[in-house]
Amino acid sequence: MKNTLNRRQFLKLASAMAALAAVPRAVGAATTAPRVVVVGGGFGGATLAKYVRMWGGNVQVTLVDANPNHVSCILSNLVVTGALPMSRITLAFDSLKANHGVTVMQGRAVAIDAAGNTLTVSTTSGNKVLPYDHLVLSPGIDFVPAAGNWNPNLTPHAWQAGAQTTLLKNQLAAMRSNDTFVMTVPKAPYRCPPGPYERACVVADYLKRKGRTGAKVIVLDANASITAEPEAFGHAFNVTHAGVIQYVPNATVLSVDSSTRSIVTSAKTVNNAKVLNYIPNQRAGAITAGLPLNSTGFVPVNPLTYGIAGYPNIHVIGDSCAVPSSDGKPVPKSGHMANSEAKICADAIIRSFTGEAPDKDIATSSACFSPITNKTSSWLSTNFIYGDIFDASGNVKGKGMHRVDAGEAEADMIDGDSYQDMFIWADSMFADSYS
């Protein structure tokens, strides 16, 4: 056996040592694969879990969700009207397990130990402590209810799909002629900007189709005007559903009484509505409580990694995060956007395992179709590119996701083709996130 290295052996050894040096300690020290723990099995969390497994090779991914499956808010307004069954929007985690090797744990994430890198999950068989190398939070929204006596089991928000959707569907089905359906639009930012206006449209359409003469839909909007697809929904409110929908802007909710289905706002008070669909203002999901929050209750993130300042291996994606963006051009909170952000976060996490810097050549997008009647739909599309972001005067204020403006973001017509396209889009989104 020779004791000397030739040049080739030396280079091989040197490159092997360099490879070792490049592996971060979390991986180099571990004898097992790095661990990614994901909280929340909505579109963000499911996509994150799938893509880390698909792109990352040998990474352990555990997805934590309180429910045995995810009920999609996308298409859920059509379950409220009875156009679709609940099964159509119920998405199982089975394919994430079978096709991608994701471990799914049913339970509620209750505590993060950021110093110890563990997440505590409350399950039916007691608390479980999950160690992680990276923790990704995709918990969706929590509600910030107004004063008064709010009980969502009496007056459903149906802004988290499932039992709430069924409750609102049953209440709508019980409406008769001359009854009033009162709903609120939360103060922005909130989940799914076009969603409340879409709901008003399909509820009005339902009441007309069922012959509920004189029945009304009163829309109490906390914002100054329609926040998404103003052309499409303006036309729908003023023409398509004229005489049924009454739109009230600048209606800040002051108090709610679920037992009498009454609501007081700064613009209008309604007592004893037949249905009160109060959708409260929103903030980041409860598990983010100990993390830095912005003034509207969401978690500011780095758009390259969805990481949080001061917490190098905790990430927040989807509705709970606040992405730096140009003034007046916020990144919308939507299932599509959560899916989009999840891929960037997944890629950044995988790069960190191999010592690579996050990709800066990134883009995100959100597209959706909004039914106006039971046969027609509009669409909305927004795109964001990483780079300079601007204040209201057009001055550069930093780096973030800048919305690319090119013509109208919304469809220039409401038609039946878009209604059919809506199902192609939803099925593709469901499969990309859950299969």
Add this chain to the structure above:
Amino acid sequence: MDISIFTRAMLAGTALLVAVAPTSAAEPGRLLASQCAQCHGTNGAGPGFEEIAGKDLFNDLLDMKYRPIEGIMDRQARGYTDEQLRLIADYLSTLPGNGDD
């Protein structure tokens, strides 16, 4: 010190690490192209709108980007630089797809 034993140990250690460590992320265009999957399926192979895997779509994407906006793809194509569209098209062209439209 027996250097050859050290070398073998080093390389064996490296081989073990390669087996354990995650795959590198750096495939140009992969992350950008994944933003097509919400509507065209994972890896562009459906379910969804037109299958986009296994085709060179660069000229189609440029056409959509610069023509007047009619459909949703004309809007989406404007969300990327020409260089990004090139990366997306090149990456998608390497994917197998199902041979569907």
